[in-house]
Amino acid sequence: MQNPYVITISSEKGGVGKTTLATNLAIYLKALNEELPVTLFSFDNHFSVDRMFRIGKNPGRNDVSGLFTGNRPEELLEIGEYGVQFIPSNRRLEELPEVRKAGFDRLARTLAAGTLQGIVIIDTRPTLDTLTRNALYAADRVIIPVKDAPSLENCKNLYDFCESQGISKRALRLLPCLIDSRIRYKGPFTDAYQLLKAYAINRGYRCMEGYIAKSPKVESLNTNPEGRIYPILTHGRGTNVHLQFSHLARQVLLAAKGCERHRITEVRQHLAAQQRQREQALMQRRERLVPDCLICGGPLFEQEKDATADYYCETSDGRISGYLEETCFSDLVFRYFYRSQKEIAPSNPLRELFRESAQRSYFVMRLAAAKNGFEKSCLAFHRFDDEGLEISQKTVEIKEFESRFLHREKTKLYRLIEATVLGEDVEENCFLLIRRVDSPASTGMLLDEHRAAFQQVMTTVANKLR
Numbered sequence: 001m002q003n004p005y006v007i008t009i010s011s012e013k014g015g016v017g018k019t020t021l022a023t024n025l026a027i028y029l030k031a032l033n034e035e036l037p038v039t040l041f042s043f044d045n046h047f048s049v050d051r052m053f054r055i056g057k058n059p060g061r062n063d064v065s066g067l068f069t070g071n072r073p074e075e076l077l078e079i080g081e082y083g084v085q086f087i088p089s090n091r092r093l094e095e096l097p098e099v100r101k102a103g104f105d106r107l108a109r110t111l112a113a114g115t116l117q118g119i120v121i122i123d124t125r126p127t128l129d130t131l132t133r134n135a136l137y138a139a140d141r142v143i144i145p146v147k148d149a150p151s152l153e154n155c156k157n158l159y160d161f162c163e164s165q166g167i168s169k170r171a172l173r174l175l176p177c178l179i180d181s182r183i184r185y186k187g188p189f190t191d192a193y194q195l196l197k198a199y200a201i202n203r204g205y206r207c208m209e210g211y212i213a214k215s216p217k218v219e220s221l222n223t224n225p226e227g228r229i230y231p232i233l234t235h236g237r238g239t240n241v242h243l244q245f246s247h248l249a250r251q252v253l254l255a256a257k258g259c260e261r262h263r264i265t266e267v268r269q270h271l272a273a274q275q276r277q278r279e280q281a282l283m284q285r286r287e288r289l290v291p292d293c294l295i296c297g298g299p300l301f302e303q304e305k306d307a308t309a310d311y312y313c314e315t316s317d318g319r320i321s322g323y324l325e326e327t328c329f330s331d332l333v334f335r336y337f338y339r340s341q342k343e344i345a346p347s348n349p350l351r352e353l354f355r356e357s358a359q360r361s362y363f364v365m366r367l368a369a370a371k372n373g374f375e376k377s378c379l380a381f382h383r384f385d386d387e388g389l390e391i392s393q394k395t396v397e398i399k400e401f402e403s404r405f406l407h408r409e410k411t412k413l414y415r416l417i418e419a420t421v422l423g424e425d426v427e428e429n430c431f432l433l434i435r436r437v438d439s440p441a442s443t444g445m446l447l448d449e450h451r452a453a454f455q456q457v458m459t460t461v462a463n464k465l466r
């Protein structure tokens with residue numbers, strides 16, 4: 001098996017036999033096929049897995065939290081008893097910020113990035129929290145132990161979640177557990193197993209073949225002076241439960257062998273496709289980018305230039321995207337919008353002040369109608385904060401800089417608006433959004449993670465200026 005086949009043991013009810021099932025199934029699978037790597041971990045905080053499998057007494061350095069904090073799964077493994085490898089438990093897993101923030105696909109992504117093979121078994125808590133959802137999302141097979149009618153009713157939420165995530169209902173299987181075979185009923189369903197199975201089928205749920213009986217011997221396996229939990233395979237050989245587990249493990253192994261497309265393979269392929277799309281989008285954005293400063297025309301992508309802070313800008317219709325040199329843009333702002341008569345020297349503290357405050361601002365330039373009604377004869381300059389709230393606005397009459405250009409060469413401001421928002425074919429509401437970037441100019445604003453906020457403000461501003 002190239003990718004792991006993932007089995008999640010889940011039920012919103014406690015005490016139905018999840019942990020007993022997860023731990024013992026791991027041992028029976030290993031006993032059936034010694035070559036098969038079997039990995040086990042639990043999102044519960046009772047440390048049963050650690051108590052059952054740890055060789056020696058010293059806890060390892062890693063634990064299940066690593067699955068959410070960027071570790072590779074194979075780095076977290078501890079070699080355990082009975083040939084089963086396990087990832088140690090963590091008492092405060094749900095309190096970790098990484099777990100709180102995690103999407104449902106976090107665990108699946110971690111497994112997809114790793115090299116685990118064979119079978120992975122995940123024991124979960126009796127709640128449908130983020131951790132359980134992660135375990136369900138990653139699963140090829142979900143086994144839901146049910147011991148009575150209420151635990152069967154509880155399955156609905158699990159089914160609903162799986163359906164919402166595109167996980168086939170067929171991946172889910174109920175397993176009647178803790179069945180007291182001494183109790184007999186009159187009528188067509190003679191015992192609790194038959195009755196539960198009938199209920200399940202009636203509700204459209206599939207079941208594993210067989211069941212796990214309630215056995216006093218099994219119950220006693222986790223209470224002993226050594227504080228260990230003993231497996232059914234080694235300490236409950238004489239019981240029916242031993243035969244039931246052997247049968248169950250065989251079923252699981254057959255299903256795993258017959259599984260043509262693993263969930264983790266799907267996730268891995270999906271991630272690879274996403275990555276390709278991202279790279280393509282980045283390449284397209286890079287190709288579209290105007291390579292020179294839109295104000296002075298100077299080249300921006302020389303080696304050492306790449307690291308300087310500049311301003312990224314993009315028209316609201318996406319036609320033009322490019323950069324403005326730091327000093328070019330601040331010169332414009334000082335001259336036209338702050339009405340500064342004199343040239344501001346590079347050493348003037350005003351520049352530093354502007355540079356610093358610009359970090360939390362978005363600037364917008366657009367053509368606007370003047371008060372006297374002449375169409376598009378003004379340039380409106382807006383400043384917004386990080387959330388897209390307007391801080392200030394100023395309007396400059398276009399003739400003010402147009403006339404200069406008629407007599408002499410084009411002014412820098414004219415160059416900028418000509419390249420972006422001026423022109424016959426430009427939509428009326430088109431504006432230029434400008435944002436200071438600190439990362440290298442060639443990639444800074446082009447990466448998805450940086451663009452999200454920029455696009456958000458673009459939409460907010462577009463709605464405001466409409």
Ligand SMILES: Nc1ncnc2c1ncn2[C@@H]1O[C@H](COP(=O)(O)OP(=O)(O)O)[C@@H](O)[C@H]1O
Pocket residue numbers: 013014015016017018019020021178212213214215216218219220222241
């Ligand atoms: N087949 C069984 N026969 C008897 N007792 C069992 C059996 N399976 C589990 N138990 C006991 O039932 C209790 C709950 O089991 P556990 O596996 O911890 O359930 P869960 O993980 O769903 O809370 C434990 O005390 C366990 O020893």
Ligand SMILES: [Mg+2]
Pocket residue numbers: 018019020044124
């Ligand atoms: Mg448990």
